[in-house]
Amino acid sequence: MTAARSLFSTVRGAPGATLAAFLILALFLYAFLVPLFTADPFRLAGMSIMDSFTPPAWMEGGNAAFPLGADDQGRNIITAMAYGLRTSIIVGVSAVLIGLVLGGALGLLAGFVGGRTDAVIMRIADVQLAYPALLLAMVIDGIATAVVGRERSATLAIAIVIFAIGIAFWVQFARTIRSSVLVERDQDYVAAAQITGRSKLAIVLRHILPNVMAPVLVIATINLGIAIITEATLSFLGIGIPLTHPSLGALIRNGNAFLQSGEWWISTWPCLLLATLVIGVNVLGDHLRDHFNPKLRGRS
Amino acid sequence: MILHFVERVLQTIVVLLVISFVAFMLISTLGDPLGVLLPPDATIAERNALIARLHLDQPLLQRFWSFISGILQGDFGLSYRTQQDVGAMIAERLPATVELALVSLLFTIILAIPAGILCGVKPKALVSRAIMLVSIAGITLPNFVIGILLIAVFSVHLGWFPSFGRGGTVDLGGWTTGLLTVSGWQAVILPALTLASFQMTFVIRMLRTQLMEVGHSEHIRFARARGLSETRVWFVYAIRNALLPTVTMLGLQLGNIIAFSVVTESVFAWPGLGSLFLQSVQAADIPVIAIYLIFVGAVYMLINLAVELSYPLIDPRLKRRSA
Numbered sequence: 001m002t003a004a005r006s007l008f009s010t011v012r013g014a015p016g017a018t019l020a021a022f023l024i025l026a027l028f029l030y031a032f033l034v035p036l037f038t039a040d041p042f043r044l045a046g047m048s049i050m051d052s053f054t055p056p057a058w059m060e061g062g063n064a065a066f067p068l069g070a071d072d073q074g075r076n077i078i079t080a081m082a083y084g085l086r087t088s089i090i091v092g093v094s095a096v097l098i099g100l101v102l103g104g105a106l107g108l109l110a111g112f113v114g115g116r117t118d119a120v121i122m123r124i125a126d127v128q129l130a131y132p133a134l135l136l137a138m139v140i141d142g143i144a145t146a147v148v149g150r151e152r153s154a155t156l157a158i159a160i161v162i163f164a165i166g167i168a169f170w171v172q173f174a175r176t177i178r179s180s181v182l183v184e185r186d187q188d189y190v191a192a193a194q195i196t197g198r199s200k201l202a203i204v205l206r207h208i209l210p211n212v213m214a215p216v217l218v219i220a221t222i223n224l225g226i227a228i229i230t231e232a233t234l235s236f237l238g239i240g241i242p243l244t245h246p247s248l249g250a251l252i253r254n255g256n257a258f259l260q261s262g263e264w265w266i267s268t269w270p271c272l273l274l275a276t277l278v279i280g281v282n283v284l285g286d287h288l289r290d291h292f293n294p295k296l297r298g299r300s
Numbered sequence: 301m302i303l304h305f306v307e308r309v310l311q312t313i314v315v316l317l318v319i320s321f322v323a324f325m326l327i328s329t330l331g332d333p334l335g336v337l338l339p340p341d342a343t344i345a346e347r348n349a350l351i352a353r354l355h356l357d358q359p360l361l362q363r364f365w366s367f368i369s370g371i372l373q374g375d376f377g378l379s380y381r382t383q384q385d386v387g388a389m390i391a392e393r394l395p396a397t398v399e400l401a402l403v404s405l406l407f408t409i410i411l412a413i414p415a416g417i418l419c420g421v422k423p424k425a426l427v428s429r430a431i432m433l434v435s436i437a438g439i440t441l442p443n444f445v446i447g448i449l450l451i452a453v454f455s456v457h458l459g460w461f462p463s464f465g466r467g468g469t470v471d472l473g474g475w476t477t478g479l480l481t482v483s484g485w486q487a488v489i490l491p492a493l494t495l496a497s498f499q500m501t502f503v504i505r506m507l508r509t510q511l512m513e514v515g516h517s518e519h520i521r522f523a524r525a526r527g528l529s530e531t532r533v534w535f536v537y538a539i540r541n542a543l544l545p546t547v548t549m550l551g552l553q554l555g556n557i558i559a560f561s562v563v564t565e566s567v568f569a570w571p572g573l574g575s576l577f578l579q580s581v582q583a584a585d586i587p588v589i590a591i592y593l594i595f596v597g598a599v600y601m602l603i604n605l606a607v608e609l610s611y612p613l614i615d616p617r618l619k620r621r622s623a
Contacts, residue, residue, distance in 0.1 A: 126315070127315055127318055127319060130319070130555060130596070130600040130601060131555060131593075131596060131600075132555045134556075134559040134562075135559040135596065138559075138562070139589055139593060141581060142582075142586070143326065143330065143584075143586070146330040146584035147330065225440075229442045233442055233443070233444055233563055236442075236563075237562075237566050238582065239581055239582055256448060259448065259451065259452055260456055260463065262456070264452060268452075275437075275441055275445065278442075279440045282440055
């Protein structure tokens with residue numbers, strides 16, 4: 001609860017960030033509440049061919065039951081998008097968590113142990129930096145396909161995407177945590193803990209880790225935006241999540257096929273929703289970065 | 301200075317060897333090359349010929365050596381998907397991607413650099429604010445969304461440009477170009493804009509920040525104190541100092557630009573390296589993926605090296621410090 005309260009106190013007094021925080025909250029509620037009260041439109045029973053290609057309610061031929069229209073299989077777009085948004089959020093948050101845990105562990109190790117361990121870990125990080133997250137995630141997906149084959153269950157496909165994006169993200173976390181640990185390692189409180197005979201693991205986890213979390217929180221927020229975009233791009237390219245458990249990217253891919261014939265609403269709404277989510281996350285991330293940057297604090 | 305040069309070159313070679321080894325391990329551990337590449341009615345002789353061609357009869361380290369020397373001699377191995385030579389597949393696709401990248405660079409130079417200068421020199425003007433607002437879209441909107449929106453407006457709604465393909469191409473002896481026909485130019489505009497959207501936003505924002513910082517620096521204040529005209533201060537003293545770091549940073553973003561070319565080529569069905577890579581990922585065509593990995597790594601490392609080694613040439617202060 002304190003985490004939520006401190007987040008609230010950081011956005012207070014910044015109208016843009018407050019708005020972004022409320023926007024994200026609203027999107028989370030939409031994504032996680034709508035599926036509780038509606039039938040899954042991506043099961044066979046959820047489709048109704050009779051309603052396919054219904055335009056948005058205010059257009060000619062529209063139907064008030066489908067405020068934003070219906071897609072090629074007669075799914076209500078406003079419901080389908082909630083399911084898509086839910087998948088996007090789950091994948092994005094899980095991928096960032098994997099990157100955080102992996103990068104955090106390696107960063108703590110490199111910073112606290114130092115020496116050859118540090119050199120090896122940071123050289124691997126340097127090599128990986130040559131590859132942007134999106135490209136790396138594609139390669140990992142290709143390797144996963146070579147191992148398990150293209151025909152795979154939706155759950156496995158989602159797991160592979162989360163894993164691929166998470167692996168692509170560890171470097172930034174590791175670098176940040178390592179440099180903070182290098183500063184904290186020589187502080188008096190660490191020496192005090194060593195004198196009292198605490199184990200190295202306890203010193204790292206109980207004393208150093210809490211003190212290096214602030215910049216990590218900022219990177220996690222900024223990376224959440226990138227993770228959501230990366231997942232949407234993978235799914236749009238057809239190498240991410242299948243349409244049986246759609247994410248926003250898969251919905252856009254599906255709608256893109258009908259853009260040429262004039263059914264713009266099938267892909268445009270998920271595009272707008274994706275943009276809104278990413279803008280919200282980015283505004284919040286920028287604000288957190290400025291808030292935790294002592295150079296800028298008090299200026300804005 | 302020379303010692304530093306040699307050290308950096310050696311470092312780059314070591315990193316490239318590491319990347320090549322990872323790529324080589326992917327090829328040698330994943331998939332069954334004989335099962336995929338041989339026709340069902342292959343004879344023992346054909347089988348042995350393929351084993352010798354792929355060096356499968358050698359121990360691991362020797363195979364890695366054959367792999368590296370093969371790449372240096374232009375032998376990139378065989379694709380599992382098309383059974384073709386990977387080098388030939390890349391050579392066939394390369395012109396489309398290079399031309400797309402060049403045209404998008406052209407857009408960046410003629411649109412983004414003037415816009416960035418304007419935003420930096422006059423940050424409070426209405427036009428500058430409008431440009432900055434639009435550039436937020438360039439940062440937040442995923443590349444493929446920009447492509448879709450451009451198609452929706454300019455090819456479906458207005459019908460000005462085609463939404464896929466390269467248009468008419470001319471074969472210049474091994475290099476097919478689309479830049480000599482009208483339909484080729486029409487076809488390249490939308491994909492080049494989509495690919496350029498990232499670089500353009502990046503250049504505009506970097507130039508603006510740099511110019512605003514340079515504008516407060518001592519040599520600019522001194523130039524003003526000497527009574528030089530505003531135009532001369534900006535164009536002779538400020539912009540040159542702001543342009544260099546911007547170009548450097550853009551060079552380091554090359555990896556991202558290559559990644560976005562995969563997306564752009566997919567949206568516009570552009571027959572380049574990016575769509576080759578995407579098809580290879582979908583078909584788990586490990587040899588092509590591995591070569592692409594080495595290619596991207598090599599391009600990134602070489603640009604990085606070139607940028608770092610050219611710093612002393614660009615900024616004379618660095619040369620004095622290291623001497």
